[in-house]
Amino acid sequence: MNKVQVTECSKENFLSCFYASREPYVLKGLDIGPAPDLWTGEYLMDKLGQDDKEPVRVHVCPHRHMDFINKNFLYRTLPFKDFIKRAQLNRQTEFFISSDERYYLRALGGDPRKEPADFIRQYPELAGDLKLPMFFGPEKVFSSVLRISSPDAQLWTHYDVMDNFLVQIKGKKRVVLFHPRDALNLYLVGDKSSVLDIDAPDLTKYPLFDKAERYECYLYPGDVLFIPSLWFHNVLMYDFSVAVNVFWKHLEAQFYDAKDPYGNKDPPQVQRALQTLDRAMKHLEELPNDFYKDFYAKCMINRLQSKFILQQ
Numbered sequence: 001m002n003k004v005q006v007t008e009c010s011k012e013n014f015l016s017c018f019y020a021s022r023e024p025y026v027l028k029g030l031d032i033g034p035a036p037d038l039w040t041g042e043y044l045m046d047k048l049g050q051d052d053k054e055p056v057r058v059h060v061c062p063h064r065h066m067d068f069i070n071k072n073f074l075y076r077t078l079p080f081k082d083f084i085k086r087a088q089l090n091r092q093t094e095f096f097i098s099s100d101e102r103y104y105l106r107a108l109g110g111d112p113r114k115e116p117a118d119f120i121r122q123y124p125e126l127a128g129d130l131k132l133p134m135f136f137g138p139e140k141v142f143s144s145v146l147r148i149s150s151p152d153a154q155l156w157t158h159y160d161v162m163d164n165f166l167v168q169i170k171g172k173k174r175v176v177l178f179h180p181r182d183a184l185n186l187y188l189v190g191d192k193s194s195v196l197d198i199d200a201p202d203l204t205k206y207p208l209f210d211k212a213e214r215y216e217c218y219l220y221p222g223d224v225l226f227i228p229s230l231w232f233h234n235v236l237m238y239d240f241s242v243a244v245n246v247f248w249k250h251l252e253a254q255f256y257d258a259k260d261p262y263g264n265k266d267p268p269q270v271q272r273a274l275q276t277l278d279r280a281m282k283h284l285e286e287l288p289n290d291f292y293k294d295f296y297a298k299c300m301i302n303r304l305q306s307k308f309i310l311q312q
């Protein structure tokens with residue numbers, strides 16, 4: 001296991017010394033404003049509990065391991081006040097599935113299908129309490145996302161296509177990361193890993209997972225975690241947790257899908273390549289038996305490998 005590096009450097013130092021490494025860092029001691037002191041559950045309910053505030057759509061899950069592949073959670077809409085009340089508790093008196101269900105809010109944009117989330121515009125009641133780390137020009141910002149969770153919830157391992165500064169405001173959490181070079185060891189389905197229990201993985205089902213190099217850190221209020229694009233991350237909340245993350249474009253505009261409200265669509269070039277691959281697979285399906293399919297699939301992998309896979 002590798003520990004994610006922790007530094008107390010300034011923004012300028014981070015950019016000149018660390019950013020280019022494309023490795024994760026926990027940045028401590030940045031001035032993020034008074035939010036970590038102010039944002040108790042009571043305060044959030046007071047600021048956002050007005051009747052005219054839009055209710056929130058949250059994930060509701062009866063298990064610790066939230067699983068996007070098998071969708072072991074529901075989406076439910078709650079008034080903000082009720083959501084905050086419930087998210088602070090370990091056991092619910094009013095619930096959708098069971099008394100030990102957990103909640104996770106990932107704020108969406110004003111028009112969730114089209115617009116990325118914009119924390120400052122959508123939560124003006126809280127915006128003055130938080131100085132988001134503005135490491136790059138405003139034209140590079142993609143979205144800023146409020147994330148609130150119950151204790152003992154764990155978010156599935158996934159990657160995002162943007163650089164990310166995850167600002168922890170309330171509660172302690174553990175973040176486990178995997179380098180993009182471990183993609184073949186994580187049993188991916190799209191942008192998510194099928195290995196749900198990363199602490200006790202089923203190695204008979206997922207033998208290669210043992211090879212994936214694990215990076216780990218703990219985040220406390222005021223900490224900012226830099227997650228470079230394509231790095232896999234899995235987040236375990238120990239407490240009622242509040243965070244805001246900022247997604248940044250670090251590539252030129254042509255490498256981002258203009259219709260991506262979440263920041264997790266692959267580059268348009270990759271989407272086209274995957275469509276072509278689907279067609280290629282249909283052609284292989286036409287072969288007379290599995291032996292031929294296996295052989296020619298290996299020939300195709302070989303071509304990809306010799307042209308694109310980096311030596312490790």
Ligand SMILES: O=C(O)CCC(=O)C(=O)O
Pocket residue numbers: 147148149155160164166233235243245
């Ligand atoms: O800490 C969290 O709630 C989730 C972090 C995450 O997946 C992200 O910021 O992209």
Ligand SMILES: [Fe+2]
Pocket residue numbers: 158159160233
């Ligand atoms: Fe993420």
